[in-house]
Amino acid sequence: MVLNIIKLSFGSFLFLFIVACVNKPKSKDNIVSNKKILKDCRYYAYDAQQIVSNLGCYNCHVRTNERLFEIPTFSEISIIDSLKLITYAFTKKHKGWYDKSGTFKKSRMDTLSDCEIRSAIRYIKDYNRDTPPMSSH
Amino acid sequence: MHISDNGSGELTLYGDFTITLKVLDLTTNGAPNLNSLMTFTQQVITSKLRGGGYKSGVIYFEYNSSTKSFNFRKNHTYSIRYNFNCGVNVIQINMLSQLKGNDFVLAVVDSIGHQFTDQYGKKHNSGGLAQRDGGPAVVSYNEWRKNKYIGVHEFFHTLGLGDIEDLSKKDRLMYHLGDNTSYNISDNERGDMMSFLMRNISDMTKGTYSYTNLNFNTLDLLRRFLKDTTNGFKYNKAKFR
Numbered sequence: 001m002v003l004n005i006i007k008l009s010f011g012s013f014l015f016l017f018i019v020a021c022v023n024k025p026k027s028k029d030n031i032v033s034n035k036k037i038l039k040d041c042r043y044y045a046y047d048a049q050q051i052v053s054n055l056g057c058y059n060c061h062v063r064t065n066e067r068l069f070e071i072p073t074f075s076e077i078s079i080i081d082s083l084k085l086i087t088y089a090f091t092k093k094h095k096g097w098y099d100k101s102g103t104f105k106k107s108r109m110d111t112l113s114d115c116e117i118r119s120a121i122r123y124i125k126d127y128n129r130d131t132p133p134m135s136s137h
Numbered sequence: 138m139h140i141s142d143n144g145s146g147e148l149t150l151y152g153d154f155t156i157t158l159k160v161l162d163l164t165t166n167g168a169p170n171l172n173s174l175m176t177f178t179q180q181v182i183t184s185k186l187r188g189g190g191y192k193s194g195v196i197y198f199e200y201n202s203s204t205k206s207f208n209f210r211k212n213h214t215y216s217i218r219y220n221f222n223c224g225v226n227v228i229q230i231n232m233l234s235q236l237k238g239n240d241f242v243l244a245v246v247d248s249i250g251h252q253f254t255d256q257y258g259k260k261h262n263s264g265g266l267a268q269r270d271g272g273p274a275v276v277s278y279n280e281w282r283k284n285k286y287i288g289v290h291e292f293f294h295t296l297g298l299g300d301i302e303d304l305s306k307k308d309r310l311m312y313h314l315g316d317n318t319s320y321n322i323s324d325n326e327r328g329d330m331m332s333f334l335m336r337n338i339s340d341m342t343k344g345t346y347s348y349t350n351l352n353f354n355t356l357d358l359l360r361r362f363l364k365d366t367t368n369g370f371k372y373n374k375a376k377f378r
Contacts, residue, residue, distance in 0.1 A: 044256065046299040046311070053329050056195040062337050063270050063297070065353070069209060 041115035048123035051116055057124075078127035085121050138341040142202040147216045150341065155224040156334070158182070158292055159236060161244045162229065163363075163372035168245055168278045171229065178243075178288040179227035181320075185289065185310065190219040190327030197338065207339045217338075219331035233377065239353035241295055242273050243288060249277045250369020255314055256302045266368055267294035270333065273359040275370060286310060286320050297333035298326055 052058070061074040080088060088094075112120070138152035160175055162168050193216040198207040200215075227243075236242055251263040264280030265287045267273070274291035281287050290310060294300075301312040308319035311326065335341065363370050363377060 042256070044302070046301050046303070049299045050325070053325075053332070054192070054194060056192070056197065058332060059195060059197050059338065063333065064336055068337050068339070 041118055043119050043122055045123065045126070048119040051112065051120045052123050055120070074124075075128055078124050082121050082125060085124060086117065140200060140202075140205070140338075140341055142200050144202075146214065147218065148200060149218040149220055150331075150335065150338065151220040151222075152341075153222045153224070154334070155226060156182070156186075156241065157226045157228060158241045158243055159228060159230045161233075161236075161242060161359075161376075162231075163244050163246050163376045164278050165247050165373040170282055171245065171278075174281055174285060174288060175227045175229065177285050178292070179225050181286065181289045182227070182292060183223070183225045185293075185322045186221075186223045186225065186327065186330065188327070189221065189324075190329070190331045191324040192217045192219075192328040192332060206342050209339075217328070217332075219328055219335075221331065233356060236356045236359070238355065239271055240355045241271075241292065242355055242359055243292060244273060244275045244359060244363070244372075245278050245281065246275055246363075246370045246372035247278065248369075248371045249275065249280070250371070251367065259314075261314065265291040266362075267291040268358065268362060269294050269299070270297050271295060271353065271355075273355060273362050275362065275368075284315075286317075289320075293322075293326075293330065296330040298329060 058074060060068055060071045061077050062068050062071075063074045065073065065075075067073055067076075077085065077088070138150070138154075141149040141151065143149070158178070160171070162171060168174075195215050195217050196212055197215055198209050199211040199213040200207055230236065249263045249266060251266055252260050253263060254260050263277075264284060265274065265276040267275065272295060274288075274295050276287050276291055290313065293311060298311050301309050302314060303312075304314075306312050307314075307317055308321050309317075310320040310322050360377070362368065363372065
């Protein structure tokens with residue numbers, strides 16, 4: 001009886017140990033990998049502007065005070081919280097057009113890396129911030 | 138202003154328009170070379186905006202070429218060619234009352250104290266400063282004399298372009314670290330400027346359209362820009378009253 005209990009406990013321990021060993025390194029790798037991406041992600045305003053420009057955000061979110069129909073201006077979207085902006089851009093307000101199954105699923109928005117998305121979001125956010133003026137040497 | 142659809146996802150926008158850049162001399166002792174600098178600036182802006190611009194993958198409303206209108210319920214991905222015939226006037230103004238609405242302005246000052254640090258950690262003095270997307274541009278007269286392209290560089294910030302610091306792009310006009318090998322503008326940048334100038338493509342279907350916006354107060358923006366002590370502008374304040 002005691003031997004059976006010991007065997008059962010050992011079996012359970014062995015099973016949990018294997019599961020833990022299989023899963024733990026994988027998630028650790030992901031964390032390390034994500035941290036590395038974020039660490040390597042440097043912000044270059046010009047490149048970020050090119051991302052935003054190439055996506056064509058300005059065509060509908062115009063850079064004037066007056067809205068194109070009821071579409072928020074570029075200035076208006078720049079005051080949205082960063083996390084909300086990501087949701088806003090990819091799913092909700094764009095009606096899922098840029099989702100994997102959306103109308104524009106092949107558009108460059110779906111192919112952007114995490115770093116490019118972060119840069120684009122920062123560029124949009126900077127639009128309403130009191131950032132230093134553009135300068136020339 | 139006209140739009141032409143080739144039926145294969147490419148829209149060509151064409152027509153004539155004129156850009157006027159107003160130059161305001163705020164230097165203490167005057168700027169004897171101002172006319173030649175303005176002429177040079179006008180020629181360069183004209184040549185850089187010539188030849189159109191190009192943007193691909195532009196998602197916009199679907200264009201109906203038979204009704205010459207956009208269907209605001211349907212979207213379409215286009216390549217857009219900007220083939221405008223763009224006239225450029227760079228003129229000097231002497232009174233602030235000559236600045237109205239969303240006029241483009243380039244103010245000339247004695248010097249600029251503002252410094253910036255590039256992405257490599259190196260500090261630079263500023264020969265010019267501008268607020269992007271329609272805002273005022275300011276150049277130091279002495280620096281402008283040393284580098285005649287600064288006026289164009291700053292004005293292109295006004296037209297929405299950003300600075301380039303990538304050392305492999307020293308041949309670009311928007312490279313701003315001072316050791317340019319040339320002053321080129323890419324088709325994409327040209328497209329960006331045209332896109333900024335057009336603002337809303339659908340307005341082109343309204344026939345004659347004026348891009349004058351009297352609600353935009355350039356003069357007030359310039360006043361605040363000059364007064365901002367972080368920019369370190371030195372100029373004859375008596376000329377700005």
